[in-house]
Amino acid sequence: MGDFLSGKVIAVTGAGRGIGRAVALACAAEGAKVVVADYGVSVDGSEPSSEVADQVVKEIEASGGEAVSVAEDVSTMAGGQRVVDAAVEGFGRIDGVVCVAGILRERMLFNMSEEEWDPVLATHLKGTFTLFRAASAVMRKQKSGTLIGFTSGNHQGSVSQSNYSAAKGGVISLTRSAALGLNKYGVTANCVAPVARTRMSAGVPMELAEIGEPEDVAPLVVYLLSDRAREVTGQVYTVAGPKIAVWAQPRELRAAYATDGGWTPESIADFLPGTVGTDEMPMLARLQEMARAAASGDRPNK
Template structure:
C-alpha cells in the first residue's frame, strides 16, 4: 500500500464498477479508508443490487488494489452512449441506492474492516435523493469519524434525440448526475467547513460541450462543472477545494459511443488523477475550480469561461444595427463538435456517392454481360452462311423440266 492518501477518509459514488471502482481501489491502495457507494443498476438505471458495492469492499479488504478490468458501470464515463432506449420509472435512479431510513452506524458495523488489506464500507443508497447523499457522508462519520474527500462518479444514460425525449428519459439522468453530485456535495461541504479542509470532485464529460442525442446527459454534465466552480468559490475561505474530471476511458458507457475515440485510456488512468486531486500535494498547489481531462497518456486542463471579444455602440442597439454590426465585429466562436459533425456528414455523403457510382458501374457491367451472352446464344442458333453448291455439281433443274 502507498501513503498518498494516508489517514484520509474518501467517499466514492458509483464505485461498484468502471471508473468509480478504480477510484475506490486506488484510494484504498494509497492508504485511505473508503466509503463505497453504488446502487448497482444497469446503464439505464434499472435492476438495482447492492452486490456490486459489497464486492468492491471485499476487494479492498483483501488488498486486491491493482487489478484492471471490470469496465462495468462507470457512470462518470467520457463521451457517447448506447443505442436509443425506452426506459421509464421514477425508481430508475442509477448508482447510489436507497434505504435512507437505515441507521448508518449499523451499516458501517455490518460491512467494512481492515483484515488483509484496506478499510472500506458499502452504502447502497440512491444519491439522487437528499437522504441518500446524507447517508454517504453520515456513514463515513459513523465509521471513521471524518470525511476528507468525496468523488461523485455515479450516473446513468437514457439516449434519445431532443425532439423525441420524454420527461421519464430526462429526469432520472439529471437527477442521478447533477442532483446526485449536489446531494453528496451538500452533506460533505457542511462537515468540511467545520473541519477547515476537504476536497470535492465531480465527474463531467466531453459531452458538456453539447451532444447530438444525449441532451439530458450533456445538460447534467455541464451543470456539474458550474456546480464545482461554485463550490470552489464558495468554500475557498473554509479550506475546501473543488475540481472536476472529464475522463475518456474504456467503460460500458464508452463501449457504446457511435464514433471512434482516438484517445482513450483505462479507468485506472483516471483514478490516478483523482488520487492526486484528493491529496495534500494538490492542495499545496492551490488547485481548485479546475476541469481536467485524462485519456491514456494525455492529461489536459479546460479553459475557464471568458469573453472572447466585445464591441460597443454609440447609443442604443436595435435589431437592424446588430444585424449590420455583429457578424463583422463580435462574430462567433465556432463549435468544434459541430465542425466535426459537418466533416463526418461530408465524408458520409462522399462515401454514399462513391458507393452509388460503383453500384451504377456494376449494373452497367452486368447488363453488358447479359447482352453479350444473348448475342452468343443467337449466333449458335443461326447458321452463319447458307449452303452453296460446289463447282461442277448439277444444279437442281427448274420446276417442270
C-alpha cells in the same frame, strides 16, 4: 500499499464498477479508508442491487485496506447524506467525495420524454449536489476537504444526449460554485472529464483516437484528493489514456458597445458579424466533418 492518501477518508459514488471502482481501489491502495457507494443499477438506472459495492469492499479488505459499502440512491437528499454519514460514523471524518455515479437514457431532443430527462439530471447533477451538500457541511467545520465532480467532454453538447450533456455542464458550474464558496474554508472542488472504456462509453458511435481504461483515470483523482493539490481548485481536467488536459475557464472573447441610443436589430445585423462575431463550436465542426466523410464513404477515426 502507498501513503499518498494516508489517514484520509474518501467516499466514491458509482464505485461498484468501471471508473468508480478503479478510483476506490486506487484510494485504498494509497492509504485511504473508503466508502464504496453504489446503487448497483444498470446503465439506464434500473434494477438496483448492493452486490457490486460489497464486492469492491472485499477487494479492498483482501489487500489490507479498510472500506464499507453503501447502496444508496444519491439522487435523493437522504441518499447523499447517508453516504457522508457512513464515512463519519464509520471512520470519524470525511476528507473527500468523488461523484462518479451516472446513467444514460439516449434520445434525440425532439423525441425525449420527461421520464428520459429527469432521471439523468437527477443522477448526475443532483447526485453530485447531494454529496457536495452533505460533505461540505462537515468539511467546512474541519477547515479541509476535497470535492470532485465527474463531467464529460459532452458538456460541449451532444446529438442524442441533451439530458446527459445538460447534466454534465451543470456539474461543472456546480463545481466552480463550490470552489468559490468554500475556498475560505480550506475546501477545494474540481472536475474530471474521463475518456475511458466503460459500460457507458460502449455505445459511442465512432472510434476514439484518445481513450484509456478506468485505471488511467484514478491517479489524477488520487492526486486531486491529496495534500499535494491543496492549491488546485475550480479546474476541469480531461484524462484520456496517457493524456491529461485542462479546460479553459469561461471568459468573454470579444465585446462591442452601442452608441447613439442603443442597439436595434438592424444595427446588430450590420455590426455584429464583422466585430463581435461568433466562436467556433468544435462539436458542430466535428459533426460536419463526419457528415462529409460519410458522404464520401470514409469513416472518421477520432
